[in-house]
Amino acid sequence: MSALPDTVPITLQRGAPGEESRTETYDVPYREGMSVLDAVVWIRTNVDSSIAFRYSCVNANACKECMVSVNGKTEYACTARLAPEGTTVGPLTNKTLIRDLVTDIVPPKENLRTILAERDGG
Ligand code: FES
Secondary structure (H helix, E strand, O other): OOOOOOOOEEEEEEOOOOOOEEEEEEEEEEHHHOEHHHHHHHHHHHHHOOOOOOOOOOOOOOOOOHHHHHHHEEEEEOOOOOOOOEEEEEEOOOOOEEEOEEOOOOOHHHHHHHHHHHEEEE
């Protein structure tokens, strides 16, 4: 049985619309089965409180708010497992970027502007 690493690298894409996108890599204390969301929460708690990301249910896969790109694939951060060799996380590429890992995932029919426009006949 191979030993588990003490820390694993996770690279996060940072930035907001109008800014040049950049990546930052953090070494996160590793626990077997750790989720990408666990790692991002650890970074925000212990290293950089300015990282923007969204979640509500932690690992019930119920709120759907934590969708991000993990190693280039759309995943829920709360159920995607951290890879011991390293993981890269970015915002969804098919949604409007708000900041860092947060994108506008509200369905158009639930968007407040759309609702108000329909209400007002526009
Ligand atoms: S945090 Fe709710 S689905 Fe991931």
